[in-house]
Amino acid sequence: MTPAALAELVRNTAVQVLDARGLDTSVLPETVTVERPRNPEHGDYATNVAMQVAKKAGVPPRELAGWLAEALTSESSIASVEVAGPGFLNLRLAADAQGEIVRQVLGQADVFGSGELYRGRRINLEFVSANPTGPIHLGGTRWAAVGDALGRVLAAQGAEVTREYYFNDAGAQIDRFVRSLIASARGEQAPEDGYGGSYIDDIAAEVVRGEPQVLDLPPDERHEVFRRTGVGLMFDEIKRSLHEFGTDFDVFFHEDSLHTSGAVTRALDTLKESGNLYYAEGAWWLPSSEYGDDKDRVLIKSDGDTAYIAADVAYLRDKRSRGFDLCLYMLGADHHGYIARLKAAAAALDDDPSAVEVLIGQMVNLVSEGKPVRMSKRAGTVVTVEDLVDAVGVDAARYSLIRSSVDSPVDIDLDLISKRTNENPVFYVQYAHARLSSLQRNAASLDIDRGAVADADLSLLTHDREGDLIRTLGEFPRTVRAAAELREPHRVARYLEDVASAYHKFYDACRVLQPGDDRAGALTIARLHLCEAARQVLANGLDLLGVSAPEQM
Template sequence: MTPADLAELLRGTAAKVLAERGIDTSVLPAELTVERPRNPEHGDYASNIAMRIGKPAGVNPRELAGWLAEALTATDGIATADVAGPGFLNIRLDASAQGAILTSVLAAGAEFGSATTLTGKTINLEFVSANPTGPIHLGGTRWAAVGDALGRILASQGAAVTREYYFNDHGGQIDRFAESLIAAAKNEPTPDKGYAGSYISDIAAAVIAQHPGALDAPPAEQHEIFRATGVDLMFAHIKKTLHEFGTDFDVYTNESSMFESGAVERAVEELKTKGTLYEAEGAWWLRTTDFGDDKDRVVIKSDGTSAYVAGDIAYFLDKRARGADLCIYMLGADHHGYIGRLKAIASATGDDPANVEVLIGQMVNLVRDGVTVKMSKRAGTVITLDDLVEAIGVDAARYALVRSSVNTSIDIDLALWTKQNDENPVLYVQYAHARLRSVARNAADLGIGTDDPNFALLDSDHEGELIKTIGEYPRVVASAANLREPHRIARYLEELAGTYHRFYAACRILPVGDEEPNELHTARLALCDATRQVLANGLTLLGVSAPEQM
């Protein structure tokens, strides 16, 4: 019996108890959850349902909890149900009910933890979206890991997820990038506010290799050659780096396409028709203050050129036209202003601002010997995705970036994440999976299988704790999806790994010496199989490998 099953049982029991006493069952909440108490002595699960509904039901919460406890105790699968304090309900499952959790895991396999709560929901998830003027920096790398994990998690709950990368391939930054390439090709100093680093020289050389006469071309043509070819080469590197990091996208959208396709012009005319654009000081402004933004935004400048927000408007309308029910934007720490701006854009176009979500990721630092590493071998100024992977590897990098809430800044300690022991969080989890694979191989060598396990035999505290921890997985995944917080899965996996390691130390899984295999060995081996499956499922959602051996 999973926590979700128990919550459903408790709700049904409460409805029956109330109805039998002539109490309106509408006092029951639409959703009911049960939780594992911090103190195991209080039971396997606890609920405050009696205190939640006691007042509207007109019943003392402790008396109501007593009615529920009596009804639950008479239910199959419930060992005990007791009342504590002002009306808490503490519940213990019997061994067979706990074993049903393992049956569910083994039957569902890789699908355990999946759900259909988001079925029918189409989500456009935009993340990384770094400009093609240099390698992905640490902030973008954090979104590459978190965004990819969030996409996997949302999809596991039934959503149709489109992973999208939007990049700026025109404008001032791109012009400075082109001029930096030209300067490098001519062996001249980097222009003011230009881009430096060995990658600039590498790309400049590659442009010359493709266009040998580029430096002899007229200035405008020369600029366009270095701009277009340089952007293509830089973005090819970005895509390759992200792919090797385990992050791929379904759609790549060029900002310039919003202008070249006429999408910006159409959006502007639509907003003029709606009356949400007004003319002032020779420019056209969007009335975003009417929808919660801190100031109105210039869409068309007084010189007739489009401001950056014009592309944002067209891009949002484009996403919605492509069928996105929800548009999630994952942006860097310096983009807080975009929360109100993007929601205001949705409102100004006549859309529901709830169809826009903006997640802001905080800073990431790489630390060596207690000192922040600031210089990159390749980029010259910032630490990049390539630098991080070279230092600690893909699995450790992804796990380190996903493990903490994006609302907090993180320091990635090179000493910690390169350790080859259980102090390294990702190795701690991966080692549990590898150990479980080793147990399975040893069992196979002994001819021991897991057919028809008697889970009622798993009645020790260590076994029960492991089963209950396994049972929490679907709720953890659902919570990670609903709150957009993949770090919940990483922290859960560490808890599961720790619970398994304690079980492994306390409970002998396979026979020793001349001991004949028995039902307990079979049941414990099936418990191990279920544990391994959940570890693998969680690591897969994070985009981290589940090794067979270490």
């Protein structure tokens, strides 16, 4: 019995108890909270539903808890119920009911943990979106890992997710990038406000190889060639590095297209006509302060040029016109003001501001031998995705970037995540999966066929460590749902570490295969099914993170 099934049982029982005594059943919450107590001596699960509704029902909490305990004890899936403190209910499951979790895991296999929270919702998930003026830096790498994992988690809850990369290929930074390329091609120093690093030299050389006479062209033509070819080469490299990192996108949207297609002008004209912009001091303003911004923002300057945010308004309008129910932006720490601005843009478009959601990610620092790692051989001033992958590999890089909440800065210890020991979280989880895979291979080599899980006697799994592992596996669907609902894929990583810990403790306490015994008993078969369920959950969880589940290590 999973926590969700237990919660439903407790609620249904509470409805019957209240109804039988002529009490108002509407005081019950839609979903009853059932949690695993910190102290296992208090039971398998606990609920405070009696305390939560007693006052509204007009009954002392302990009295209501007593009624619920009596009713729940009669359920075959419940071994015992104890009233504790002011009205808590501590519940223990019957062994066969607990074993149903193993059957569910193996029955659902690679879809165990998925749900229907966002079934029918179309979500546009925009992340990374780094300027196309250099390789993906460490902050963008964090978003590449977290964004991809969040997309997987949302899809596991039924959402139709479109992963989108917004190329900022318009504006002053592109001009600085192009001037840097031209300077490199001429053998000159980069402009003071330009870009450095060997990647600039590489791209400049590639442009000249493709267009040998480019430096002899008139300035405007030369600039356009370096812009068109150089930016294209940088785009290609960004896409390649992200793909090799395990992150792919469905849509690459070019900011420049909003200007060349007239989308920006049309969006601004619409806002003017609807009266959702106001005119002051010779400029047109978006009333973003009404949505928490520190001030209103100019969309059209007094000289008639559009401000940067004008493209953001047109881009949001474009996304919504494509039928997305939610536009989810993942932005860096220096973009906090965009939360209010984008919501104000939605309101100005006569749209629902709740259709816009912005996640802000904090900085990442690399540490080695207790000292910060700052320099990149290639980019010159920043650590790139390639630097991190070269140092520790894709799996360790992704897992380490995902396992912490994006709300907080994170220090990545290169020495730690390079270790092949249990101190390294990704190794700890992957090793548990490999160990479980090895166990099944060993069983096969002994000609042990565990058979169908429906035929196994899972009520034999009564050891405390077995119960702890089973209950931990049962938390997976709830963990995935919370990760999707709260936009926190790090919950999946931390959960997998709990599964690995529960498995290792189980394995140390409960022998699965008897050496020299080719006649597996019912307990061995039950434990093999439990081990396969644990392997399946680890594989499913690692897949949600975009991390491999090795069968051997």
